[in-house]
Amino acid sequence: MPGIVCIYPFGLGRENWKIARFVYYGLLALQHRGSESCSIITFDKEFNVISKKGSVDEAFNEEILKTLSGFIGAGLVSPKENDLPITVSSPKRLILIYDGKPNLDKNRIEAWRAFAEILSDEIYRTKDSLEAATKVLQEVDGGYSFVALTEDQEVIIARDKYGVKPLEIGSLGFDLGAVVSETSALDVLGMDHVSTVKPGEVIKFDPYSIERRQVERRANHRYCSFEYVYLARPDSAVNGISIYQVREKIGEVLAKERSIEADIVIGVPETAIPFAIGYSKASGVKMSLGFITTGRRVRTALKPSFFERLVGVQLKLNPIKEVVDGKDVVLIDDSVVRGTTLRNTVWNLKKKGARKVHVLIGSPPLCSPCPYGEEIPPPDELVARSLSEKEIAEVVGADTFHFLTLEGLTKAIGLPSNALCLSCWMRGERT
């Protein structure tokens, strides 16, 4: 689920822009898509690439930004340490940043390297980047989005035929074009959101034009449903659908699917807050602020080790005693992977005086690995794959425990199930 940013100036005086800071703030807005590695690329006469471990504001400071010259810029954040921009030096020199996975190799990084090399060969052979990228997109299946910068100051932007991974287009004044994983990055940069890259669409920016081409459309899209439940920021729109609205709707659907007698509903910050709002609206159960966070925001589920996740959760979730003391509580969380952190949370609530804790999850059971490289633990580490809802309730110490149903999820997104990728919620493994 890496986050992609690319900023491209057009027209007279385009070399006057110093673009690194735009990339930096674009990446900061996409930090929720991963904070294990972070890269900024700029182009002056040559590519300058700086890749670092950790989050954007840890990795880059004023000093580095000041020295990074260049008027074309791009960047990548990822939850994986080894997700770095891929450079191909010949036959056509290019740099590729990416989200998802093309079906070229079992190993995701190897698959992307192969993809970048094919693209480089094809551009060299056809002398036409748009045609080359169209051909590659036509032939390589998978679920992916990418941006490639070539040595000729071209930027190639594309989404796979099914549109699994998001990609959006923005504009600033008469000068800048932008490509980002999510629209919220455009907001942060003060840019207008002007279009969604369509599934199977290739767009090329060069110093003198923007060109587009559409490869043969697939009958159905396969938009990643995980984006709506968990990955994307609530102030983003993915494929033209507001993330916040989907999440509020999930809460409403949960209220309809599970009628629970309770005093209050609380959401686990931050992803599950909109679920709780929707739940409260539909059920009439009062919503309260349940937790206060210590330290900086971290997406705990994305942390690589169990210990880091637990530390993350404990810091993130200090219950407000007065809110839960003596109450029957509906606790809503976004997903359950291993169940270990949830157990900790429920225990904490009870210790602070909660009488009953009913847990609702704003997504269906997570059962299978992602065919496109999303970071999901192996099947034998997924609690939903091994235990029933009743058993999970017992394990985490909740009075009741329920997942959102798959039908509930598609209903909340508002798309038919054959327009969505639902692989991770399916028991059968599909690739």
Next chain:
Amino acid sequence: MKVLGVGGGSREHAIAKAVARSSYSPKIYWISELRNPGIYKLVKKSGGEYLLGSINDAELIASQAERWKVDLVVIGPEEPNFHGVPDEVEARGIPCIGAKRSLSIVEMSKAEMRRLQWIYNIPGKLLFQTYRSYSEALENLKRYSNTLTWLQNVALKPARQAGGKGVKVVEDIQAYLHSEKQSFKERHIMWLENYMKTYRDIEEKILVEEKVWGPEYTLQCFVDGKTVVGMPLVQDNKHAYDFDIGPETGGMGSYTGSGLLLPFITMEEYQRSLEIVKSMVDAIQKTTGDKYRGFIAGQMMLTEIEGPTLIEMYSRLGDPEGVNVLALLETDIIEIFEAMIDERLSKVKVRFSEKATVVKAVAPKGYPDFKSLAKNHPISVDEGVIEKAGCELYWGSANLKESGEIVTGGSRTLELLALGENPPEASERIERCLEQKPIEFLDGWGFFYRSDIGSKEMIMRRRVLAERVRRLYKYREGRGILGKRLDWLPKVGKIDPVKTLLDNLRAMR
């Protein structure tokens, strides 16, 4: 009947077409700098003559009009107006459709236009400042750089109409990107100052205007000195590339809805826009004592602060907007011209077809900012394919050489027009036409056009924007604060920028 036209772009080709289909069957004469292949054909067919020469040479044009004994002259572009071509033609007793030099100031000087609007208190105004030099502008922008006055979000423009070039909009709201934007602003002002050095007919070089947002539209009118007749609204698209990205051009394509309105503008807004243009015509006529005869256009925007707002004025038809409206014009254009000459425009029923139109411009790569790259490429166009696809060809910046070869002139090479029940249908028609590749650059140089002009997505986006702005300005209107602005500076206190501006204007006079 003999008609002389001046100018060589697609708009002029559209004027020539309209003249050619007149029931007066006029002989058509033409003067332009490059030989427009489309106009040339019409001229030859009518039995007229085509002369290559400077369109700003008033003496040349007036004496040619005398020599050819034409009944009227029609001016296409703005520069001949600025150079007094209509004045010289009329001085020789030949009627001219074109704003005289003194009147065309509403287009030539963006600052003068804005001053006129403030002095006569005509609705739809913007705050502005002018500067004679880079250092003057810079000093002023810097003085307020740490405060939230309107100078933080500005459009930087050449103070004189300069071929639609040089406009930059710098919205500087994100404090964390301030230094980047500030330094870009400074460099652009420096560039503007250099660019404006070539224009010696104006003292103020740089115009800074408050930045506004909202959907834009063009209202073009016929004027006879007494009556202003509005045409159907057109939406032009200034960004060079798809999605409204890229540098400002003269216009990469435009569309009309069906009837007078665009899908996102109401009748009330149309009427208010027309009132603004009418008031501007009155104001400039009063100031100069001259009668305005010709085309005039308000390039408008719906803004939160004022509702229908005047961004700029044209002393001519827009290009491409002129192509849209002339394709819809059902009344004989010569009849309209004659009425304009006799000041009886109010008696003529000017009719337009109810169909929607879309125009898309095709330009060589390099346009608009690197025109030297875009020049002199040989081009071949299969007119049969275009006609079969139900589209119309309007030649623009192209030169038909003696040898019969056509080469690009560096600006928009040609425009394609299609009619339809609605803009998306017309837009699709042009797309289908271009898919058959009727246009070929024979030296392999690339060209571009905007596939999104008039598309459903584009119109939806404009509609959403218009509704958002309309809610805001209607609210202001309801509270009686339309056009009101207020700033507050620490240690200075409340500032009414409108009052400051008016005080300055008074002091100037």
